[in-house]
Amino acid sequence: MEAVALKERENQIYIKGETPFNIVCDKDSLAGAVSQRACVFCGSRVVLYPIADALHLVHGPIGCAVYTWDIRGALSSGPELHRLSFSTDLQEMDVIFGGEKKLRQALLELIDRHNPKAAFVYSTCIVGIIGDDLEAICRQVEREKGIPVIPVKSEGFKGNKRAGYQAACDAMFRLIGTGETSSISKFSLNILGDFNLAGEIWMIREYYERMGIEVVANITGDGRVDDIRRAHGAALNVVQCSGSTMQLANMMEEQYGVPSMRVSYFGVEDMSEALYDIARFFKKKFPGDREADAIMERTTALVKEEVRNLMPGLEKYRKALAGKKAAIYVGGSFKAFSLVKAFRLVDMEVVLVGSQTGTEEDYRELEAITDPGTIIVDDSNPLELTSFLKEKGVDIFVGGVKERPIAYKLGIGFCDHNHERKEILAGFEGMLNFAREVYSSVMSPVWRFVPRAKSME
Amino acid sequence: MSKNHPNYVSTTNACKLCRPLGACLAFKGIEGTVPYLHGSQGCATYMRRYIISHYNEPIDIASSSLSEKHAVYGGGPNLKLGLTNVAEKYRPRMIGIATTCLTETIGDDVGMYLQEYAKDTAGSKGLPDIVNVSTPSYAGTHMEGFHGAIDQVIEQMAEGGPQNRTVNLLPGFVSSADYRLLREIMDDFGLDCTMLPDLSDTMDGPAMLEYEKVPAGGTPLAAIKAMGRSRATIEFGRTLGRKGSGGFRLRKKFNIDDHRLGMPIGIEETDRFFDLLCSLSGRPVPEKYVAERGRLVDAYVDGHKYVFGKKAIIYGEEDLVVGMSAFLAEIGIFPILCASGGTSGRLAEAIAAVTADILPRQPEIHEGMDFFDISEMAETLAPDLIVGHSKGYPLARKLNIPLIRVGFPIHDRVGGQRILHLGYSGAQRLFDTVTNAVIAKKQADSRVGYSYM
Numbered sequence A: 001m002e003a004v005a006l007k008e009r010e011n012q013i014y015i016k017g018e019t020p021f022n023i024v025c026d027k028d029s030l031a032g033a034v035s036q037r038a039c040v041f042c043g044s045r046v047v048l049y050p051i052a053d054a055l056h057l058v059h060g061p062i063g064c065a066v067y068t069w070d071i072r073g074a075l076s077s078g079p080e081l082h083r084l085s086f087s088t089d090l091q092e093m094d095v096i097f098g099g100e101k102k103l104r105q106a107l108l109e110l111i112d113r114h115n116p117k118a119a120f121v122y123s124t125c126i127v128g129i130i131g132d133d134l135e136a137i138c139r140q141v142e143r144e145k146g147i148p149v150i151p152v153k154s155e156g157f158k159g160n161k162r163a164g165y166q167a168a169c170d171a172m173f174r175l176i177g178t179g180e181t182s183s184i185s186k187f188s189l190n191i192l193g194d195f196n197l198a199g200e201i202w203m204i205r206e207y208y209e210r211m212g213i214e215v216v217a218n219i220t221g222d223g224r225v226d227d228i229r230r231a232h233g234a235a236l237n238v239v240q241c242s243g244s245t246m247q248l249a250n251m252m253e254e255q256y257g258v259p260s261m262r263v264s265y266f267g268v269e270d271m272s273e274a275l276y277d278i279a280r281f282f283k284k285k286f287p288g289d290r291e292a293d294a295i296m297e298r299t300t301a302l303v304k305e306e307v308r309n310l311m312p313g314l315e316k317y318r319k320a321l322a323g324k325k326a327a328i329y330v331g332g333s334f335k336a337f338s339l340v341k342a343f344r345l346v347d348m349e350v351v352l353v354g355s356q357t358g359t360e361e362d363y364r365e366l367e368a369i370t371d372p373g374t375i376i377v378d379d380s381n382p383l384e385l386t387s388f389l390k391e392k393g394v395d396i397f398v399g400g401v402k403e404r405p406i407a408y409k410l411g412i413g414f415c416d417h418n419h420e421r422k423e424i425l426a427g428f429e430g431m432l433n434f435a436r437e438v439y440s441s442v443m444s445p446v447w448r449f450v451p452r453a454k455s456m457e
Numbered sequence B: 001m002s003k004n005h006p007n008y009v010s011t012t013n014a015c016k017l018c019r020p021l022g023a024c025l026a027f028k029g030i031e032g033t034v035p036y037l038h039g040s041q042g043c044a045t046y047m048r049r050y051i052i053s054h055y056n057e058p059i060d061i062a063s064s065s066l067s068e069k070h071a072v073y074g075g076g077p078n079l080k081l082g083l084t085n086v087a088e089k090y091r092p093r094m095i096g097i098a099t100t101c102l103t104e105t106i107g108d109d110v111g112m113y114l115q116e117y118a119k120d121t122a123g124s125k126g127l128p129d130i131v132n133v134s135t136p137s138y139a140g141t142h143m144e145g146f147h148g149a150i151d152q153v154i155e156q157m158a159e160g161g162p163q164n165r166t167v168n169l170l171p172g173f174v175s176s177a178d179y180r181l182l183r184e185i186m187d188d189f190g191l192d193c194t195m196l197p198d199l200s201d202t203m204d205g206p207a208m209l210e211y212e213k214v215p216a217g218g219t220p221l222a223a224i225k226a227m228g229r230s231r232a233t234i235e236f237g238r239t240l241g242r243k244g245s246g247g248f249r250l251r252k253k254f255n256i257d258d259h260r261l262g263m264p265i266g267i268e269e270t271d272r273f274f275d276l277l278c279s280l281s282g283r284p285v286p287e288k289y290v291a292e293r294g295r296l297v298d299a300y301v302d303g304h305k306y307v308f309g310k311k312a313i314i315y316g317e318e319d320l321v322v323g324m325s326a327f328l329a330e331i332g333i334f335p336i337l338c339a340s341g342g343t344s345g346r347l348a349e350a351i352a353a354v355t356a357d358i359l360p361r362q363p364e365i366h367e368g369m370d371f372f373d374i375s376e377m378a379e380t381l382a383p384d385l386i387v388g389h390s391k392g393y394p395l396a397r398k399l400n401i402p403l404i405r406v407g408f409p410i411h412d413r414v415g416g417q418r419i420l421h422l423g424y425s426g427a428q429r430l431f432d433t434v435t436n437a438v439i440a441k442k443q444a445d446s447r448v449g450y451s452y453m
């Protein structure tokens, strides 16, 4: 490795096979480093955003709200209140004299205008400083308007994105347990941690329905307040993605005894495994139950059918992509695991993998599934990433929107695997889309013109 | 003119961005400069994301990454640590610091920290220049941030001395293509020019073999230092006050003539700019531009019937709105609502100044607007097209009318940085775009679907 890493960061980078495993993560970003990390508010906003019939009011100056306006492809099958960006747009006087009055008025105005099922009120950095009592205002308005009005404690500086996930889970937890559950099937589950990007959750829901399982609440893709209120009546929480909603599942397990299961919907292997795990769960829970057996049968049939449909299409991509090199840098490390496997399915080699918010355990797991020589990084920055990309001569880089221009500038293919994407990448269908995405970047003729091509001749 | 528009407490879909974002963009147009936000990490990450989606260019914005304890005890130590880290890592020529809401609210005294830092680092070699600007977003928009940064760069860097032949050009916030064009125009007039900022290369660069930590291009620092010795300043921005005006500061501090113009959008505003260049250079308009203008007039004539009497809503940054109003008015389109999230207090006056001799009556003109307000007014105004950045797309979609994309951000098309607005060539491009959008709309809506006009 070149001496490019900021000194304090060296132990956040690891090359498999070089030293005994040790990576430091969950640290605050270093001052002056251009981190890709976002703030607490961002974490909360990302998780709660897809709840489509709730009002999402950002209490703070305008930027925090405007940068999160309609930025994710989280689709709704009905109301689209979540796609509007509401802000109290605090002004100097509010900062000096407090923003409580403005918040109250804004809330009342917006609730009257939109009739939401609930309201989430996000605090931003300066709200934490000027000391507005969000709880009190929310309580008042809740009483006045008769809908849940929930403060989200998301002051940006109080930690990283992960703390924001926690704040979002806390907020949703206040809704859970307030709805009617008597009609819910014993074969039921909640989908946690899918945000319905490009309509993914509809596809996942359809899988479950084909298996004969009732989906109670989507948390939060295409989410609805009333569904979340009765989520505690489901038999199982199926949690996708490593960080964002695991805490909610834990809290629900503790309070309502709903067990949870971690899955990934990404890649053929993980997708199939997820469905089988769920079928096994019900078999174990209801031993000898005819319906539980039937669920398992339907699951097997489903997976077989989907894989059979998928494979011929995938083969074409595999042939073209075999041996190409990939680098992965994504938000959560759970996603990174799945990506590693997905690349393997098309015989590509993963030379770098990292995430913004992995835990030590995550990185240990990553180490276990990658090949020797693979670079593993935690909370990287653009400079570091580029030097690795170049060093490893990668053909495609998977990352978020902030990484894209770096890859392109160096003439490297890119696949967007973040919240703004408009293609389904989950599920069986998603694997094909993913392969097509990778293929359409790696195989494009434009790379022959970039300076890198000449240098490799 | 300024009829009452609904006055809501809440803001929905703001038509403005926050102040440090403007400062970061301005800093990006200076040679070897890394923008640096003093505040928590989130702001920097958001702004980078937002800017990247427009330019498709890497942009690094450093942050002092304050956490809770810094918010309580002050961000000085982190600010300084961050400066050293950026200096080591990027080897920048300059670091441009902008504050954020957080550090403004806790009352961090950046000026004092910087003095301490200068003392701490006295005698070190290779330290970058440091410029800082105060940019609380609870007072002003990204445009105040942009102009404020330019103003502070001048205040903190420009030096006086014997006058030279240079002309300062302060165009405000325009596209990379616009900055490129301005450079070319000044060149063609044979004028020595210091244009501040210059995002033509830094935010629209070529594909590279080696990743440049800090992209090449931008206004040279040496030229900025010499700005106090120039013989004149040209500054665009009819809604710009004295505060935040670099031209005004240069006049006050160094007694340099300052010429304030509107953004040269459309023939009339561009003529004013060229007239000034003629008098500053003592040369006639170069043949190339005479020809360009001639072709433009010819195009106006060829297309005038398609656009005449159409009604447009224009929104976005105030000075861009003024320029677009001037352009649309002169081709026969009626601006019916001119809206901005900014609150200069000068928008109506500026629009009147450039359209009063053409428009039979002034449009509705409102500052401090968001897209909820604009949509609400649009319902009764029945516009034929809307003109502004990509965040107006939902409105265009709702009304089923064309959106003419200008300004920043363009998040739903490629090439936002290459949209040309200024000069005769910019007007030519705008005219073709607007006219074709009107024709295309008619064609698409027609039952017959003619393949000729």
Ligand code: SF4
Residues within 6 Å of the ligand: A061, A062, A063, A064, A065, A124, A125, B018, B019, B020, B042, B043, B046, B099, B100, B101, B102, B137
């Ligand atoms: S806190 Fe202020 S500076 Fe930061 S994003 Fe929000 S508005 Fe912008």
Ligand code: SF4
Residues within 6 Å of the ligand: A039, A040, A041, A042, A060, A063, A064, A123, A124, A125, A126, A154, A155, A156, A157, B040, B041, B042, B043, B044, B046, B101, B102
């Ligand atoms: S002000 Fe705080 S909450 Fe808002 S974007 Fe910045 S870090 Fe996040």
